[in-house]
Amino acid sequence: MSTPVNDRHPMTGNEMSGEAAGGMERHTYDVVVVGAGGAGLRAAIAAHEAGARTALVCKSLLGKAHTVMAEGGIAAAMANRWPEDNWEVHFRDTMRGGKMLNNWRMAQLHAQEAPERVMELEDWGALFDRTDDGLISQRDFGGHKYARLAHVGDRTGLEMIRTLQQRAVSLGIDVFMECTVTEILLDEGAGGAVAGAFAYWRETGRFVLFETPSVILATGGIGKSFKVTSNSWEYTGDGHALAMRSGASLINMEFVQFHPTGMVWPPSVKGLLVTESVRGDGGILKNSEGERFMFDYIPEYFKSETADTVEEADRWYEDKANNRRPPELLPRDEVARAINSEIKAGRGTPHGGIYLDIASRRSREFIRKRLPSMYHQFKELADVDITAEPMEIGPTCHYVMGGVEVDADTQESSVTGLYAVGECSGGMHGSNRLGGNSLGDLLVFGKRAGEAATAYVNALRASGRDVVVDERDVKAAEQSALAPFEVEGGENPYTIQSDLQQSMNDLVGIIRTAPELERSLSEIEAFKVRAASMKVEGHRQYNPGWHLALDLRNMLIVSECIAKAALAREESRGGHTRDDFPGPDEEWATKNLVVNLNAEGTGVDLYEKPLPVMPDELQKYFEPATAEPPAESKEGK
Amino acid sequence: MGYDLKMRIWRGDQSGGALGDYTVEVSEGEVVLDALHRVQASQAGDLAIRWNCKAGKCGSCSAEINGRPRLLCMTRLSDFEEGETVTVTPLRAFPVIRDLVTDVSFNYEKARELPSFAPPPRDADGKRRMAQVDVERGQEFRKCIECFLCQNVCHVVRDHEENKPAFAGPRFFLRYAELDMHPLDTHDRRELAQGAAGLGMCNITKCCTEVCPEGIKITDNAIIPMKERVVDRKYDPLVWLGNKIGLRNKDIDGRT
Numbered sequence: 001m002s003t004p005v006n007d008r009h010p011m012t013g014n015e016m017s018g019e020a021a022g023g024m025e026r027h028t029y030d031v032v033v034v035g036a037g038g039a040g041l042r043a044a045i046a047a048h049e050a051g052a053r054t055a056l057v058c059k060s061l062l063g064k065a066h067t068v069m070a071e072g073g074i075a076a077a078m079a080n081r082w083p084e085d086n087w088e089v090h091f092r093d094t095m096r097g098g099k100m101l102n103n104w105r106m107a108q109l110h111a112q113e114a115p116e117r118v119m120e121l122e123d124w125g126a127l128f129d130r131t132d133d134g135l136i137s138q139r140d141f142g143g144h145k146y147a148r149l150a151h152v153g154d155r156t157g158l159e160m161i162r163t164l165q166q167r168a169v170s171l172g173i174d175v176f177m178e179c180t181v182t183e184i185l186l187d188e189g190a191g192g193a194v195a196g197a198f199a200y201w202r203e204t205g206r207f208v209l210f211e212t213p214s215v216i217l218a219t220g221g222i223g224k225s226f227k228v229t230s231n232s233w234e235y236t237g238d239g240h241a242l243a244m245r246s247g248a249s250l251i252n253m254e255f256v257q258f259h260p261t262g263m264v265w266p267p268s269v270k271g272l273l274v275t276e277s278v279r280g281d282g283g284i285l286k287n288s289e290g291e292r293f294m295f296d297y298i299p300e301y302f303k304s305e306t307a308d309t310v311e312e313a314d315r316w317y318e319d320k321a322n323n324r325r326p327p328e329l330l331p332r333d334e335v336a337r338a339i340n341s342e343i344k345a346g347r348g349t350p351h352g353g354i355y356l357d358i359a360s361r362r363s364r365e366f367i368r369k370r371l372p373s374m375y376h377q378f379k380e381l382a383d384v385d386i387t388a389e390p391m392e393i394g395p396t397c398h399y400v401m402g403g404v405e406v407d408a409d410t411q412e413s414s415v416t417g418l419y420a421v422g423e424c425s426g427g428m429h430g431s432n433r434l435g436g437n438s439l440g441d442l443l444v445f446g447k448r449a450g451e452a453a454t455a456y457v458n459a460l461r462a463s464g465r466d467v468v469v470d471e472r473d474v475k476a477a478e479q480s481a482l483a484p485f486e487v488e489g490g491e492n493p494y495t496i497q498s499d500l501q502q503s504m505n506d507l508v509g510i511i512r513t514a515p516e517l518e519r520s521l522s523e524i525e526a527f528k529v530r531a532a533s534m535k536v537e538g539h540r541q542y543n544p545g546w547h548l549a550l551d552l553r554n555m556l557i558v559s560e561c562i563a564k565a566a567l568a569r570e571e572s573r574g575g576h577t578r579d580d581f582p583g584p585d586e587e588w589a590t591k592n593l594v595v596n597l598n599a600e601g602t603g604v605d606l607y608e609k610p611l612p613v614m615p616d617e618l619q620k621y622f623e624p625a626t627a628e629p630p631a632e633s634k635e636g637k
Numbered sequence: 638m639g640y641d642l643k644m645r646i647w648r649g650d651q652s653g654g655a656l657g658d659y660t661v662e663v664s665e666g667e668v669v670l671d672a673l674h675r676v677q678a679s680q681a682g683d684l685a686i687r688w689n690c691k692a693g694k695c696g697s698c699s700a701e702i703n704g705r706p707r708l709l710c711m712t713r714l715s716d717f718e719e720g721e722t723v724t725v726t727p728l729r730a731f732p733v734i735r736d737l738v739t740d741v742s743f744n745y746e747k748a749r750e751l752p753s754f755a756p757p758p759r760d761a762d763g764k765r766r767m768a769q770v771d772v773e774r775g776q777e778f779r780k781c782i783e784c785f786l787c788q789n790v791c792h793v794v795r796d797h798e799e800n801k802p803a804f805a806g807p808r809f810f811l812r813y814a815e816l817d818m819h820p821l822d823t824h825d826r827r828e829l830a831q832g833a834a835g836l837g838m839c840n841i842t843k844c845c846t847e848v849c850p851e852g853i854k855i856t857d858n859a860i861i862p863m864k865e866r867v868v869d870r871k872y873d874p875l876v877w878l879g880n881k882i883g884l885r886n887k888d889i890d891g892r893t
């Protein structure tokens with residue numbers, strides 16, 4: 001049968017130590033990347049190619065990260081379909097989609113560099129769909145002026161992660177699979193710079209210490225804090241929390257994207273993503289009265305570029321030059337709010353959603369060809385044939401715009417040697433992310449962080465300085481990880497998680513108000529007390545209950561950040577809607593909210609910070625911003 | 638609507654284990670993974686399961702349900718009678734770590750043995766051109782979610798541990814075929830597939846195709862064409878003679 005666990009080191013061939021109970025495995029690297037989704041893989045590849053000894057550490061098996069669920073495509077102004085498209089247009093779309101709250105420099109770099117990052121994937125073996133003249137095909141998506149999403153049917157994320165995974169494997173990068181980082185270790189003697197990372201193997205429960213001067217966080221988002229989400233179990237805000245505990249700050253945490261279209265039935269798949277490609281390829285939204293309601297929800301801000309008649313909207317798919325975009329392709333925040341209002345007004349479907357209809361608008365062949373995964377998903381899980389009947393959908397927690405505050409060019413946080421990329425970094429998407437901009441974000445900033453981290457390590461080595469892990473910190477990390485086993489008669493972590501998800505969904509969901517946010521903050525305090533005495537049954541070997549107990553600490557701190565920032569921002573903008581402050585407020589248009597762990601490490605401090613000012617040569621792409629009137633209530637309709 | 642489902646779940650580790658009996662309340666539209674999660678949350682907090690996307694897209698939650706290799710998240714409870722006991726066991730071809738979690742590192746080791754994609758330089762304008770019809774063959778194989786159900790069910794390794802070193806398995810024959818049929822790949826991988834990967838050991842029982850949750854026609858579209866390509870190269874007497882006397886032989890794609 002198999003060799004004993006103790007001798008085997010999956011993938012790396014590294015010498016194992018720590019045979020005895022309580023032993024510690026140690027590794028030395030230049031760069032340790034935490035998370036192996038698109039951003040983590042791209043960062044590891046970049047660091048390796050820049051000459052760094054690189055380790056990739058991930059909670060799941062390699063190639064299972066949530067990037068696999070991304071469906072629509074990678075936004076990049078390659079101009080394969082529309083010669084008029086260029087980085088400036090993409091930049092403008094990104095900023096307007098984020099309601100001008102984005103870090104302009106990140107949005108600029110992303111728009112400029114995404115096309116080359118997509119071409120690299122093709123160099124590494126990706127097989128994108130093609131245009132008639134053999135170039136990479138690009139599809140329409142919400143908020144993008146031109147069709148610019150490079151895609152493979154509706155399984156682009158799988159193609160991307162597999163391509164990067166195969167690249168990383170062929171380069172021989174060391175991968176630590178099913179290994180969870182619980183602490184970043186700092187060297188106080190070197191001004192609090194990164195010195196290492198502490199982790200446990202899920203398989204054995206044994207501890208691993210990475211001694212490394214640089215850590216790149218690429219841990220994804222926070223969706224598991226909400227009950228209805230498209231996210232997997234891994235999305236517990238680990239990178240957000242690790243960064244905070246190291247002294248870095250988070251930015252824009254009030255902005256959580258609820259994707260307009262998640263499945264609503266059967267209950268077991270509630271929240272599962274239905275790709276925006278359905279609308280990009282001609283699908284429309286209807287209420288229970290059969291009305292195509294999105295025409296009633298076109299905000300002033302997007303009026304000039306959105307069709308206001310069914311006829312014009314339908315002509316747009318064939319003739320983009322002379323028609324404006326259908327309102328179904330407004331940015332996600334607008335569509336999610338509209339769907340929410342329709343359901344609230346009693347015009348929802350039997351299962352509490354809204355109809356998404358492509359069956360009556362496109363041929364069976366077209367749908368099966370363009371949306372194979374969606375066809376399969378509905379057929380297998382809901383007994384619905386999307387080529388014959390409409391889908392029922394509703395909003396689902398999908399993405400967090402907020403994340404670690406980083407330098408736009410290098411992705412370094414305020415902690416020396418600590419970087420953050422992808423969903424766990426903040427700023428790039430402002431208050432709302434456009435579909436397709438996430439996959440591009442992963443590639444562009446993954447590469448930049450890998451290179452910046454390597455440069456930092458090289459400079460550090462050249463200066464003859466070094467960082468050292470304090471063994472007392474290692475001991476403390478060990479004790480903290482084992483604490484749930486010490487508890488007598490505490491509570492089951494599954495119960496606390498489920499209560500937290502319900503609370504966040506009810507009180508910090510799509511539509512928020514001050515009293516509910518205040519209540520959520522006091523509930524989070526109560527969860528913290530309950531979590532302090534969580535009990536885990538069984539032993540350390542592959543014990544999901546224990547893993548959840550550790551992840552839950554991160555979920556709680558991140559949930560507090562979201563609720564606190566949401567309470568402070570007294571306006572509605574992008575992924576943050578306040579019922580008590582329904583419109584955007586000019587005064588808030590120039591500020592980000594930043595959160596830190598407080599001095600005692602028990603809660604969250606919050607302060608305002610002015611947005612970085614955009615230089616004039618970029619400012620010219622935006623006409624004077626017009627404030628949006630609040631979306632009209634349709635109750636009396 | 639809701640009813641009590643009887644489940645038998647294998648609990649144990651590499652030193653051994655047994656089926657445990659569980660009864661759990663389930664409701665309409667649920668899948669086996671939902672039932673297992675409920676067992677985990679209410680009766681067995683340390684029940685080890687691998688899962689991620691819960692949408693049949695990541696291939697993490699592979700196991701054997703009533704003896705059949707399937708994804709836990711895509712197996713609906715409505716496939717079973719209400720009184721029926723659903724038995725869940727770990728993949729049999731791989732060593733158990735704990736409960737339903739197996740050590741699938743065999744697959745990751747095989748992945749490392751494959752020479753990676755080797756493209757020619759880009760076109761003069763920095764782009765690459767391929768026809769949709771040409772990429773579609775490879776795209777079918779790239780739908781693979783690496784759930785390893787095909788690796789698990791393949792009898793070449795399922796009951797023959799000793800074959801593992803010489804046999805890459807269907808998932809990687811897909812990879813060889815994908816690269817060999819890639820419009821831009823410049824390697825010839827046929828020798829390698831036959832030699833190092835053990836393509837010749839496959840005797841086309843089509844079990845892999847049968848369990849593939851993505852519906853990839855592994856045997857018909859990848860393995861058999863690869864076998865034919867190998868045979869063309871190796872056993873065609875004219876080609877053999879041509880090679881002997883130094884005539885270049887080209888295949889259908891103009892490759893030697």
